Amino acid sequence: MATRKYRSKKKIKNFFIFYTFLCILFVASYTLSRYVEVEQGTSSIDIAKFNVSVNDINVSDGIPVQFNFSESSTFLNEKVAPNNSGYFEFIINPDQTEVSLEYEFLFNIDDIDKDFKLAYYEINDDDIQHEISDGNYIENVLPLPSNEKGFTAADQVNIKVYWSWDPVEDFINPNTDNYENKNINVIATVKQKIN
Numbered sequence: 327m328a329t330r331k332y333r334s335k336k337k338i339k340n341f342f343i344f345y346t347f348l349c350i351l352f353v354a355s356y357t358l359s360r361y362v363e364v365e366q367g368t369s370s371i372d373i374a375k376f377n378v379s380v381n382d383i384n385v386s387d388g389i390p391v392q393f394n395f396s397e398s399s400t401f402l403n404e405k406v407a408p409n410n411s412g413y414f415e416f417i418i419n420p421d422q423t424e425v426s427l428e429y430e431f432l433f434n435i436d437d438i439d440k441d442f443k444l445a446y447y448e449i450n451d452d453d454i455q456h457e458i459s460d461g462n463y464i465e466n467v468l469p470l471p472s473n474e475k476g477f478t479a480a481d482q483v484n485i486k487v488y489w490s491w492d493p494v495e496d497f498i499n500p501n502t503d504n505y506e507n508k509n510i511n512v513i514a515t516v517k518q519k520i521n
Contacts (some may be wrong), residue, residue, distance in 0.1 A: 334441070374424035375476070378516045380416055391416070391514045408441070411490035418468075418483040418516065424476035426469050426519040434464035434511040441492040448486045458487070467519055 378384070380391045395405065396412040406412070420427055435442055444462050446455040458464055464485070471481060 375422050376425060376518065377420070377422045378427065379419045380509060380514050380516065382417075382419075383451045385514065385516045393511055395514070406438075406442070406489070408439070408491050411445070411488065413486045413488045414484045415487065416505040416514065418485070419479065420468060420477035420481055420483075420516075422476065424470070426467070427516055428465065428467045428519040429483075430513075430515045431487075432513040432515075433464075433487075435462060438508045438510065439455075439491065443490055443492065445488045445490050447488065450484050451486070455488075469519075 376386075378386075383389050383391055387499060393414045395414050416431065418429060433444060435444065437469055444458045446458060447464055448454065448456065452498070456464075464487070468477075468481075468483065471477060
């Protein structure tokens, strides 16, 4: 019987020790955490500028990019004709842009003639003939210049796209064959290069 009483006293004693320990922890933690400072602040973040135009049309405006065909001695300015070749150009002006860029041009020439082809393109008159990929597609990257201001007007890119209209096997009758006002649809995309 004494052992039973002893066990119950021991349980009560242990309970009081545990309870006292919890109370001490609570009081100590409350005392230690009494001095708290809460600060709220703001910081400004500078956002990089994006200001790109193609042939003097801002790419963010959603206006179709316009371009002109080069002159030739065999046809009038801004006209094309069978058995000839020439170029048209795009001038990308990234002045004040503060991010690296990538650009893409997609040409739809199906409306002109099966013998009208895009031959190659040159960048900034570098005399290197860059191949136009399948699907009449051009793409390239403009890495951010090392100066602190980003791109300037001096960093503009001049892309000349050379075309040729191969000899036509059949004669074209201008009265029956409609060769007026054909369209080259161009999707010009200039966007921030990620990483």
